[in-house]
Amino acid sequence: MEFLQQLVFALVLGSSYALIAIGLTMVYGILKILHVAHAGIYTLGAYVGLLVVTHLTHNFWVALIAGMVASGLAGVLIYRGVYYYILRRSRIVPLIVSIGIFAAMNEFYRLVFGPYQHAFPAKLAFPMVITPYFVITPKQLLIIALTAVFLLVLYFVFNRTKVGLAWQACSQDLAMAGAVGVPVDRAVALNFLLGSALAGAAGILMAFYRNEVYPTMGNVVAYKAFVVVVLGGFGSIRGSVIAGLLLALVETFLGSLEWFEFPRDAIAFLLLIFVLMFRPKGLFGRL
Amino acid sequence: MRRLMIGLLLFAFIGGLALAGETVKIGFFSPLTGFAAADGHAALIGAQIAVDFINAAGGIGGKPVELVYYDDACRADQASAIARKLIEQDQVVIAVSGSYSTPTRAAAKIFQEAGVPMISAYAIHPSIIETGHLIFRVGMGAPVEGVAGAHLAVEILGAKRIAVLTMDNDFGVSLSEYFVKTAKELGAEIVFEKKFPLGEREFRAMLAQVKLKNPDLIWATGYYGEAASIVSQARELGIEATILGQEGYDSPKFIELAGEAAEGVIIVTDLNRDSDREIVQKFLAEYEKRAGHPADMVAASAFDAVKVAAYAIAVAGTDAEAIAKAINDIRHMYDVVTGPFYAFLGREAIRPVEVQIVREGAFRSFHTFTEPEIIIPPEL
Numbered sequence: 181m182e183f184l185q186q187l188v189f190a191l192v193l194g195s196s197y198a199l200i201a202i203g204l205t206m207v208y209g210i211l212k213i214l215h216v217a218h219a220g221i222y223t224l225g226a227y228v229g230l231l232v233v234t235h236l237t238h239n240f241w242v243a244l245i246a247g248m249v250a251s252g253l254a255g256v257l258i259y260r261g262v263y264y265y266i267l268r269r270s271r272i273v274p275l276i277v278s279i280g281i282f283a284a285m286n287e288f289y290r291l292v293f294g295p296y297q298h299a300f301p302a303k304l305a306f307p308m309v310i311t312p313y314f315v316i317t318p319k320q321l322l323i324i325a326l327t328a329v330f331l332l333v334l335y336f337v338f339n340r341t342k343v344g345l346a347w348q349a350c351s352q353d354l355a356m357a358g359a360v361g362v363p364v365d366r367a368v369a370l371n372f373l374l375g376s377a378l379a380g381a382a383g384i385l386m387a388f389y390r391n392e393v394y395p396t397m398g399n400v401v402a403y404k405a406f407v408v409v410v411l412g413g414f415g416s417i418r419g420s421v422i423a424g425l426l427l428a429l430v431e432t433f434l435g436s437l438e439w440f441e442f443p444r445d446a447i448a449f450l451l452l453i454f455v456l457m458f459r460p461k462g463l464f465g466r467l
Numbered sequence: 468m469r470r471l472m473i474g475l476l477l478f479a480f481i482g483g484l485a486l487a488g489e490t491v492k493i494g495f496f497s498p499l500t501g502f503a504a505a506d507g508h509a510a511l512i513g514a515q516i517a518v519d520f521i522n523a524a525g526g527i528g529g530k531p532v533e534l535v536y537y538d539d540a541c542r543a544d545q546a547s548a549i550a551r552k553l554i555e556q557d558q559v560v561i562a563v564s565g566s567y568s569t570p571t572r573a574a575a576k577i578f579q580e581a582g583v584p585m586i587s588a589y590a591i592h593p594s595i596i597e598t599g600h601l602i603f604r605v606g607m608g609a610p611v612e613g614v615a616g617a618h619l620a621v622e623i624l625g626a627k628r629i630a631v632l633t634m635d636n637d638f639g640v641s642l643s644e645y646f647v648k649t650a651k652e653l654g655a656e657i658v659f660e661k662k663f664p665l666g667e668r669e670f671r672a673m674l675a676q677v678k679l680k681n682p683d684l685i686w687a688t689g690y691y692g693e694a695a696s697i698v699s700q701a702r703e704l705g706i707e708a709t710i711l712g713q714e715g716y717d718s719p720k721f722i723e724l725a726g727e728a729a730e731g732v733i734i735v736t737d738l739n740r741d742s743d744r745e746i747v748q749k750f751l752a753e754y755e756k757r758a759g760h761p762a763d764m765v766a767a768s769a770f771d772a773v774k775v776a777a778y779a780i781a782v783a784g785t786d787a788e789a790i791a792k793a794i795n796d797i798r799h800m801y802d803v804v805t806g807p808f809y810a811f812l813g814r815e816a817i818r819p820v821e822v823q824i825v826r827e828g829a830f831r832s833f834h835t836f837t838e839p840e841i842i843i844p845p846e847l
Contacts, residue, residue: 295508296505299724317703391695395504399502399666438660441662445664
């Protein structure tokens, strides 16, 4: 009984890890860039959602869509405005640029919205699941259900559409894909659009779940998403999803033990070391 | 050319001296960026209000007070660099820390070595004032707050089974240390004890375990972000035990973020918003006017630290040892918000300990400790 309830908590946490890690691994799969600013996009989604909720309507769905659109566009802007020009440089250059963008975004949020935590007063009619064994609150159910929907859509786009095919080609060999007529630039932009929209959705979902939005909310997410991506294997979406759930499971169960004194956020790195010792490519890595 | 340069330098030097003579400089640092920026801004506004009140009343000996402030981003290395800058470049008479325990400890060491007095506004770690004879604190120290919390929990709220959640930094660890020790002495049983990192927002796994232990009270340390998560998630899991917090909760933001779950939460703090003393109401009104939201303990403590600094300079002039003596000699200082300060013992302000409860979305007075064995640090 206790176990099932903890499983619910882990599933919710894991969903948030998976949503943010997917975008990162998509970008890495194609451009081989460590896109740190992705966590800034996550925060952007939450703030745009907050603006909608506080100024326009309390409806959660409107906030979600607005936040996802804004995040997706911001992701494309970062690609077309910055990464596009430095793709041919050493990989350390985009990495440092990305860290710079992330820091700048955090300070931008602080200047515009203030350093304070804001509550997220969205309203949503969603059922509550009560069983003798566990309880799923409406917000938890929302996160689990939406993540499942996003994953299905993603699966469909990747495997059944031309864009998905183009992404697969680009991730195998960017130059060659271009040479055989794949519109690389558009494919990459769409890649950023979708990955960033998912990060924005994760930001809004967590803002709603925890009832707070603040400028540095992406900080922990920034490094944890990386752990998830490395764990799952760079470039593997399936790996990211499974690694996200795995990390959440380990964190939840170890974190609930009274004698386990190790900080929860460090578990990610412990798990990372453990997995990399036996599988240096990550769980599903192809590199 | 060289003569011109020398002339310019000389001019700048004399100009600098003249300027230095015109104002009394009080150094100040707080986190204006980074995760603690909200508290840093609150502290800065509190300090600026104090300076404006003092200047409106004629300054110190006719000279206006100038607040020289920097952003430490809540980092120890930045705080050290700022301390040196305030001492060497700005040549402040005294400094006030509007920052957390970790940066304050780092800066305190440098101020003590350089012979410049420093007052910690609300950083609570015991080792801050142990740095040396020039380092003071107006906020409540962890020993007093932890001990008062234990007396409140066991003697007033009648708790027998207590769960302890501790934020793993200087703030949380030092508070829980004194709380647990005293609660055990008073006969309560600690049924659950666990640490969590600063910035943690996911407490459900931990709280599910707490629920199994069925405590009648939960002592949870944390700043208002952590606190709001703990309180709302505990209520979500159906935990009905009283939740007891401390000054980290003392912000209107806690109530905003926790919403209805905040109702009935009790905190040990040093700001009594219901006080009928004029200075308290004047400060609260002025703060809300400037910041656009109600004041918290952090702002009030920074206000008081600047008041004490200004008082000491007014009494003793600019000599560090004389300032230290003037602060140590303070008796019954009523012109402060988190007071009255009965005295400074062991370089710490001794004052009544406030207990506040959240009722209908606001902090209200619940109890005031004035017993000497509670409000005087146990080491003294």
